[in-house]
Amino acid sequence: MRCRILRATVSAEAEKAIEEAANILRRGGLVAFPTETVYGLGADARRREAVRRVFAAKGRPGDNPLIVHTADAASALALGRDVADVARELANAFWPGPLSLVLPLGDPSIVPEVTGGLDTIAVRVPDHPVALALLRRFGGPVAAPSANVSGRPSPTDAHHVWEDLGERIDAILDGGPSGVGVESTVVDVSSGSVRILRLGGVTVEALEDVAGSVEVARHVEDGSDGRVLSPGMKYKHYAPTAPLRLVQGTRDDVVRAMAALRDRAKLQGTRPAFFLSRESADALGMNPDDEGVYVYGAFGDDEALAHGLYAGVRALDRSGPSVIYVEASYGSGGLGRTIADRLHRAAEGEALWAHDLLRDGVASPRGANGE
Ligand code: TXA
Ligand code: MG
Numbered sequence: 001m002r003c004r005i006l007r008a009t010v011s012a013e014a015e016k017a018i019e020e021a022a023n024i025l026r027r028g029g030l031v032a033f034p035t036e037t038v039y040g041l042g043a044d045a046r047r048r049e050a051v052r053r054v055f056a057a058k059g060r061p062g063d064n065p066l067i068v069h070t071a072d073a074a075s076a077l078a079l080g081r082d083v084a085d086v087a088r089e090l091a092n093a094f095w096p097g098p099l100s101l102v103l104p105l106g107d108p109s110i111v112p113e114v115t116g117g118l119d120t121i122a123v124r125v126p127d128h129p130v131a132l133a134l135l136r137r138f139g140g141p142v143a144a145p146s147a148n149v150s151g152r153p154s155p156t157d158a159h160h161v162w163e164d165l166g167e168r169i170d171a172i173l174d175g176g177p178s179g180v181g182v183e184s185t186v187v188d189v190s191s192g193s194v195r196i197l198r199l200g201g202v203t204v205e206a207l208e209d210v211a212g213s214v215e216v217a218r219h220v221e222d223g224s225d226g227r228v229l230s231p232g233m234k235y236k237h238y239a240p241t242a243p244l245r246l247v248q249g250t251r252d253d254v255v256r257a258m259a260a261l262r263d264r265a266k267l268q269g270t271r272p273a274f275f276l277s278r279e280s281a282d283a284l285g286m287n288p289d290d291e292g293v294y295v296y297g298a299f300g301d302d303e304a305l306a307h308g309l310y311a312g313v314r315a316l317d318r319s320g321p322s323v324i325y326v327e328a329s330y331g332s333g334g335l336g337r338t339i340a341d342r343l344h345r346a347a348e349g350e351a352l353w354a355h356d357l358l359r360d361g362v363a364s365p366r367g368a369n370g371e
Helices: 009-027 048-058 073-077 085-094 129-138 158-165 204-211 218-222 249-266 278-284 303-318 335-346 355-360
Strands: 003-008 031-032 042-043 065-069 099-104 120-124 171-174 185-188 195-196 245-246 274-275 293-295 326-328 351-353
Touching: 003 009, 009 042, 009 129, 009 171, 009 218, 031 129, 031 158, 042 048, 042 065, 042 129, 065 326, 073 085, 073 120, 085 099, 085 245, 158 171, 158 303, 185 274, 195 218, 204 303, 218 293, 245 335, 249 274, 249 278, 249 326, 249 355, 274 278, 278 293, 293 303, 303 326, 351 355
Parallel strands: 003 171, 031 171, 065 120, 099 185, 245 326, 245 351, 274 293, 274 326
Antiparallel strands: 031 042, 099 120, 185 195
């Protein structure tokens, strides 16, 4: 199959590109498109064959349901039934935006493959001009998971989609890089309470401001899958090919530990990569343009970190490093909590404490070298 790149970054071409993308969806094709969070892989949510092709293209297990995207809140909520007042309040407050609401499934035209056979449906209105134009032009519900191969970091630009799925889909609508950089917050409002199933672009604090008390589902924070509420969360996620290791501690300790890890790698002839704040890169004498170095922005700027997270990890991974060391420099609340969730999953729980590395020496045989 030949995947077409439809450029929507240049205004003169955008309208034609969006029309063409809508036509491909109408014919039952697959179109990747930009959203404010990450790129999605879209298909008409009412066409069984199209939705099946989405699962096949991603290599996604059939029990992991898709989020359905629409152009406005009214059409999104109409896909549910018995929509709770709090769902309407959240929709008013955050749509268009990085929030997905899980509602009791109402619309019988949504094929069961979309919801993985569940009696609920996740819906969202993305905050991106190209996504909204496409959804409006198409005029129907678009099922769209992140446009990556299952288990890989989500794509935040058209090139990432091309890398993962270029051979398997009909077109990529190129709208430039995604702004937020991490996926939407998935919130279950199907049973009276308000429960976060996946942390994301809308923070817990912001949800609490609107909904009052909000529960964070246990599996979200501890990774347990005793009772899987959001099927996607039980799978390994967001991981590059190289092992990823979080390095935690005070900024000084982290810088010193990174320096020691770099020195040891030199002796051993291995090539680690580093994901760093500007301040730490400067302290280490590392240049953002060097291969194996990614600098996301100023230390503690969670928005910049989220924005650069998947793009940075993908860029570092491309150079084939032995390991990717990530400076754990995000806040404990707000978007920092979402970043921590994604990084802990990518690292599969392997966090290194800079203090321990420095005390024990980075050459200690178990765990400390992260390889
Ligand atoms: O930001 C985003 O949400 C992006 C963009 C493209 O919109 N999409 C995205 O989709 O991240 P995906 O498929 O990668 O993740 C969807 C998550 C999964 O964890 C899935 O299990 C959960 O939403 N989900 C979908 N429908 C659900 C439902 N009915 N009940 C519980 N969880 C659901
Ligand atoms: Mg995904």
